[in-house]
Amino acid sequence: MKDAPLHILLIDDDSVRASVIDEGLREAGHSRITVITDMRQLLRQIVEADPDVIFIDLENPNRDVLEQMFQVSRSVPKPVVMFVDQSDKASTEAAIDAGVSAYVVDGLRKERVKPILDMAISRFNAFHRLREELHRTRQALEDRKIIDKAKGILMKSRGISEEEAYALLRRTAMNESRRVADVARSLITAVRLLS
Amino acid sequence: MQADIERIGARDASEDGSTPLTLGFIPLVDAAPLIVAKEKGFAAAEGLALALARETSWANIRDRVMLAHFDAAHMLGPMPIASTLGIGHVAVPMIAPFSLGLGGNAITLSPAVYEAMEAAGAELGAGPAAMGRAFAAVVARGREAGRGPLTLAVVHPFSGHNYELRYWLASSGIDPDRDVRIIVLPPPFMVDAVLERQIDGFCVGEPWNSLAVEAGAGVIVATKSALWRQGPEKVLGFRADFAERSPETLAALLRALSKAAAWAGHAANHAELSLILAAPAYLGTSARIIARALSGSLVRKSGSPPSLVPDFLVFHDHAANFPWQSHALWFYSQMVRWGQVPYAPGLADTARRVYRPDLYRAALAGTGIDLPRASAKVEGALKTATPVASRNGAMILGPDGFFDGRLFDPDEIEAYIASF
Numbered sequence A: 001m002k003d004a005p006l007h008i009l010l011i012d013d014d015s016v017r018a019s020v021i022d023e024g025l026r027e028a029g030h031s032r033i034t035v036i037t038d039m040r041q042l043l044r045q046i047v048e049a050d051p052d053v054i055f056i057d058l059e060n061p062n063r064d065v066l067e068q069m070f071q072v073s074r075s076v077p078k079p080v081v082m083f084v085d086q087s088d089k090a091s092t093e094a095a096i097d098a099g100v101s102a103y104v105v106d107g108l109r110k111e112r113v114k115p116i117l118d119m120a121i122s123r124f125n126a127f128h129r130l131r132e133e134l135h136r137t138r139q140a141l142e143d144r145k146i147i148d149k150a151k152g153i154l155m156k157s158r159g160i161s162e163e164e165a166y167a168l169l170r171r172t173a174m175n176e177s178r179r180v181a182d183v184a185r186s187l188i189t190a191v192r193l194l195s
Numbered sequence B: 001m002q003a004d005i006e007r008i009g010a011r012d013a014s015e016d017g018s019t020p021l022t023l024g025f026i027p028l029v030d031a032a033p034l035i036v037a038k039e040k041g042f043a044a045a046e047g048l049a050l051a052l053a054r055e056t057s058w059a060n061i062r063d064r065v066m067l068a069h070f071d072a073a074h075m076l077g078p079m080p081i082a083s084t085l086g087i088g089h090v091a092v093p094m095i096a097p098f099s100l101g102l103g104g105n106a107i108t109l110s111p112a113v114y115e116a117m118e119a120a121g122a123e124l125g126a127g128p129a130a131m132g133r134a135f136a137a138v139v140a141r142g143r144e145a146g147r148g149p150l151t152l153a154v155v156h157p158f159s160g161h162n163y164e165l166r167y168w169l170a171s172s173g174i175d176p177d178r179d180v181r182i183i184v185l186p187p188p189f190m191v192d193a194v195l196e197r198q199i200d201g202f203c204v205g206e207p208w209n210s211l212a213v214e215a216g217a218g219v220i221v222a223t224k225s226a227l228w229r230q231g232p233e234k235v236l237g238f239r240a241d242f243a244e245r246s247p248e249t250l251a252a253l254l255r256a257l258s259k260a261a262a263w264a265g266h267a268a269n270h271a272e273l274s275l276i277l278a279a280p281a282y283l284g285t286s287a288r289i290i291a292r293a294l295s296g297s298l299v300r301k302s303g304s305p306p307s308l309v310p311d312f313l314v315f316h317d318h319a320a321n322f323p324w325q326s327h328a329l330w331f332y333s334q335m336v337r338w339g340q341v342p343y344a345p346g347l348a349d350t351a352r353r354v355y356r357p358d359l360y361r362a363a364l365a366g367t368g369i370d371l372p373r374a375s376a377k378v379e380g381a382l383k384t385a386t387p388v389a390s391r392n393g394a395m396i397l398g399p400d401g402f403f404d405g406r407l408f409d410p411d412e413i414e415a416y417i418a419s420f
Helices: A015-027 A042-049 A063-072 A092-097 A110-158 A162-175 A180-194 B029-039 B058-066 B079-085 B111-119 B128-144 B160-171 B187-195 B208-214 B240-245 B247-265 B267-278 B287-295 B325-337 B345-352 B357-364 B410-418
Strands: A007-011 A032-036 A053-057 A080-083 B019-025 B048-054 B072-076 B094-099 B105-109 B150-154 B180-184 B201-205 B219-223 B234-239 B386-390 B393-397
Touching: A007 A015, A007 A042, A015 A032, A032 A042, A042 A063, A053 A063, A063 B058, A063 B180, A110 A162, A110 A180, A162 A180, B019 B029, B019 B058, B019 B247, B029 B048, B029 B072, B029 B234, B029 B247, B029 B267, B029 B287, B048 B247, B058 B072, B058 B079, B058 B234, B072 B079, B079 B094, B079 B234, B079 B325, B079 B345, B094 B240, B094 B247, B094 B357, B105 B111, B105 B160, B105 B208, B111 B128, B111 B219, B128 B150, B128 B160, B128 B219, B150 B160, B160 B180, B160 B201, B160 B325, B187 B201, B187 B208, B201 B208, B208 B219, B208 B287, B234 B240, B234 B247, B240 B247, B247 B267, B247 B357, B267 B287, B325 B345, B325 B410
Parallel strands: A007 A032, A007 A053, A053 A080, B019 B048, B019 B072, B150 B180, B150 B201
Antiparallel strands: B072 B234, B094 B234, B105 B201, B105 B219, B386 B393
16 A cells, blocks of 8 residues: 555545544544545546545435546546445455445445455455556567567568668667657558558 | 345245346336336346346446346346447356347437527427427527537437437537537436536436426437437346256246236236336336336326327337347447447457347247347337238237438448448
């Protein structure tokens, strides 16, 4: 977990239950907590609070609003901890592994708040690292394909070796302060236009 | 404090050797087939002990199917597709082997906006094209006056509501992403949000449009059935592995729902059905309001006489329960159109295969229900009731046109998307 105090946003229209969670979080050492009990203008309230993590009652119909917000806003999605104070056989672990944020089930007791919060955040971070890594790997693969294609074009049209073709691409990229892959992409586009 | 998830009938499950099944639903009129299957004994007759769990958000419905809290659920048609494609959330393959009906939604605007539309020539009960022209005039006037864009609400980004609202706006010359603002709001908050002027209108399923009219908070300007006669709406969504794990249970459930949908679609049962749905455990609202959606006799504006909307909500007629793959592909085309997902032939194929006519046919093969031979059709092509090839020879499909006269050919998705 980060060193800066976590800013936790608690969304619950039930103020009594909100205070139980609030207390649990404070006993667990968290002091930056914003509680929203009035659901009007929820989006604006969330944007203004800009929290690190969101706690929301599973039974709150605003869950759909929250999802929409993460889709349209350019801000990084925040871990969402969902809770419902009733017994259920569901496994929180399974929920988090599935990429769904944490479900706090099996009764809402304030001493359970901290471990679930910690787990939700760490799983959320791990999940996002994985996704970013996947994205980077895909990008690298894509770049390599583009560069190979551009090299082929240069080798053929200028009658140079593969190393020379790559050196030429790299030099051009450096001179124009662009990425090698971007230079390669422009070359391919230009060739397509000319042919 | 007790959370209000209600496991209606959970105690009955499996006492007599029947198979227990838990289905999630959102309190809407179009959840009727699930509720009827339980209340009228159609599920029990198939050896199923149904427990219905009322949910408050579509996200919960989806998550709880993903986590196998629910065996299946009342879902927005595009939702199992979005889940399978992994857009908006994690990728969990889902299937939709049964359509819960056609139509049932409407676009409702605030009385203030409607008044301005009347000044621009709108008349109550006019078609979507005329209403769209009047609304476009109001939007244009607002822009000229330097006012901010009007705000409209839908229930979920991956919903028929979002797509039909956008379809209507775009056809009327309004850019849904620039000329207005579209947000997500839970149905129970829409009436208050309009009264408090947080939003200027919404697209939602019944009973929420009629409740808004009743509260003097809105005027129904267009119905889904007027935008796209026979447009698909909710489905029964399962995790994909359910069909492999329990094919018999799935088939039994589809048979029960088919009978329930037929019962719910029969006008003679509407009085009883409106009372069943009105119970606190289900919709918890007035049977009188629910009856409007069931009969298609809508009051569009507070104090106005009801008017009959043909095919407003179809539970069973016109092969309403058949999961047409062209419906799945149309939803996918709209996801692409509005930038939710890129176009790729592989993605289109994945989207198509979320809808499972094969499972529908397998489940209903032994019943008298007629089954279409094709799994997809050109949407919007039927201007009048038309016979199509079916197992029993021919079955009649109703008129299914889009209001702007466009056709959706599932084999020409790219051209369709490019045509907008």
